[in-house]
Amino acid sequence: MNSFPGQITDIETYGDMSIVHVEVANQIELISIVLDTPQTVPYLIKGNRVNVLFKEMEVTISTQNELDISIENRISGIITNIEIGALMCRLTLETNFGEVVAIISSMSAKHLGLTENMKVKIMVKLNEVILAP
Numbered sequence: 001m002n003s004f005p006g007q008i009t010d011i012e013t014y015g016d017m018s019i020v021h022v023e024v025a026n027q028i029e030l031i032s033i034v035l036d037t038p039q040t041v042p043y044l045i046k047g048n049r050v051n052v053l054f055k056e057m058e059v060t061i062s063t064q065n066e067l068d069i070s071i072e073n074r075i076s077g078i079i080t081n082i083e084i085g086a087l088m089c090r091l092t093l094e095t096n097f098g099e100v101v102a103i104i105s106s107m108s109a110k111h112l113g114l115t116e117n118m119k120v121k122i123m124v125k126l127n128e129v130i131l132a133p
Contacts, residue, residue, distance in 0.1 A: 002100050003053045006030065008019040008046050013037045018044060020131060022052050025097030031072045032129035043133035051132040059102035061091065063112050071123040075100070079118045084109055093122060099132035 006022035009029065013063060020032050030052050039045040076083075077093035089109040091102040097101060100122055114120070 001055055002059070003051055003054055003075070004030075004097055006050055006052045008044070008050060011038060011044055011046060019126070020044065022050060022131065024052055028075060028097050028127055030075075030096070030124075031126045032131050033126050034131060041133075044133075045089065047075060048133070053130040053132060054124045054128050056090075056101045056103040058124055059104070060123040060125075061099065061102055061104055061108075061112065061114070063114075063118070070072050071121070072126045073124040073129060075087070075122040075124075077120055077122045079116050079120060082109065082114060082116055089114075090101055093120065095122065 004024045006024040008020055009023045010021040011018050016035060018034050018037050020034055022030050024030055036044060043050060075095050077095045079091055080094050081092035083090040084106050087106055089104050089106045093100045
């Protein structure tokens with residue numbers, strides 16, 4: 001599980017759901033959608049510290065910097081390690097806020113021509129980002 005400390009910078013609430021903006025490492029904004037509101041859980045307060053988590057299998061990798069795609073969380077990274085197995089590939093990537101691990105299919109890794117020291121775009125859908133107080 002990828003985990004990073006952050007601080008809530010904005011909360012948009014509608015009904016029983018909130019879109020929460022979190023600043024990580026004083027520079028990167030990640031966005032999460034949660035099935036709670038500031039009225040239902042005490043940690044959803046602008047300025048509060050939270051942990052931002054997402055699973056390795058929920059990370060998408062692109063070799064293109066700009067894409068017209070509906071994934072909100074986009075992070076620049078550099079591949080520092082690749083472990084290609086028969087079916088799955090484990091990537092270790094360095095970002096401005098720390099190490100991110102991604103698990104993608106070996107077929108995709110080969111198709112994209114991924115190599116160590118390659119610059120890539122790391123993407124995570126907002127519904128895959130978990131916030132923990």
